[in-house]
Amino acid sequence: MPRPLPRRFFHRPTPEVAADLLGCEVWLRRDGGPPRRGRIVEVEAYRGFDDRACHGWRGETPRLRTLFGPGGHAFVYITYGIHTMLNFVTEGPDYPSGVLIRALEPLRGLTGPAPGPGLLTQALGVTRADDGGDLRVGPVRAMPGGLRPGERVAASTRVGVEYAGPESAALPWRFFIAGSAHLSRGRPTDPARAARLLAQGRGRAAGQRSAR
Numbered sequence: 432m433p434r435p436l437p438r439r440f441f442h443r444p445t446p447e448v449a450a451d452l453l454g455c456e457v458w459l460r461r462d463g464g465p466p467r468r469g470r471i472v473e474v475e476a477y478r479g480f481d482d483r484a485c486h487g488w489r490g491e492t493p494r495l496r497t498l499f500g501p502g503g504h505a506f507v508y509i510t511y512g513i514h515t516m517l518n519f520v521t522e523g524p525d526y527p528s529g530v531l532i533r534a535l536e537p538l539r540g541l542t543g544p545a546p547g548p549g550l551l552t553q554a555l556g557v558t559r560a561d562d563g564g565d566l567r568v569g570p571v572r573a574m575p576g577g578l579r580p581g582e583r584v585a586a587s588t589r590v591g592v593e594y595a596g597p598e599s600a601a602l603p604w605r606f607f608i609a610g611s612a613h614l615s616r617g618r619p620t621d622p623a624r625a626a627r628l629l630a631q632g633r634g635r636a637a638g639q640r641s642a643r
Contacts, residue, residue: 435567435574441502445521445528448502449476450584450606452519452530455576456538459555467555469535469545470576473607473614475589477518478528482602484595487527497563498527505571507552507562514549517557519566519573533590533605536613547615578608585609 436455441448452474458466477485486508491499497506498520506518506529518529535545537554545551552558557571566573578584589605607614 433574435572436503438501438503438567440573441519441521441566442523443521445476445478445530446604446606448519448521449474449530449604450586452532452573453584453606453608454578454582456574457517457532457535457551457555458572458574459557459561459570460572461556461570465540466572467540467542468538468574469541469551469555470538471532471534472536472611473532473534473605475531475533476521476528476602476604476606477531478522478604479526481599482595483599484589484592484602485527485529491527495527498529500524500563502528503566503573505557505561505564505566505569507557507559509559510549515552515557515559516548517552517555517561517571534607534611534613534615536611544613546613583609590615 452471455471457469457471460466479485480488482488487495487498497504500520501524502521504520506520508516510516517532520529522528531548533548535551537545541554543554545554561571564571585607586603587605588601588603593600
């Protein structure tokens with residue numbers, strides 16, 4: 432059985448961790464049975480107090496305690512009251528950052544398709560009880576992997592974060608394996624658009640500061 436990813440893997444800038452997770456695997460194992468396995472093909476990075484799309488940008492709450500902890504743990508939360516989301520916490524404690532696992536390529540034992548963050552947790556069997564688990568020894572584990580010959584990493588803006596304002600929404604922090612048949616129903620690759628939106632957002636922010 433391969434060793435899980437080391438903790439130091441997660442103690443790096445979140446966008447770097449996110450891109451490097453592509454091709455790695457998520458395993459879920461309970462009661463000593465064989466693990467359910469999926470290969471990561473799509474992720475999103477959320478980082479710190481300046482990223483208003485990050486759940487923790489306003490500060491710590493009991494619900495977000497795991498996100499404010501050390502990297503290398505599972506942060507699991509419920510959105511819209513029904514969808515379970517799996518994140519890998521990154522960087523150091525007291526700095527809310529993590530990687531949302533958006534889509535998996537099914538490998539073994541998954542109970543359904545996994546082309547989206549809510550579907551993949553259903554297929555793996557991830558629940559809110561998995562929040563805070565160590566990704567090396569807990570039920571949810573982050574396992575090593577890599578890109579296959581001919582695969583490449585692509586990036587775009589994140590999905591559904593326009594509410595966070597133009598600068599956060601424009602960050603090109605959605606990473607995925609280009610051409611994978613297992614991606615979520617997000618926007619297509621458009622790195623030029625992401626760069627343009629980011630520049631526009633920073634320009635507006637600078638204009639607002641100079642007008643004060």
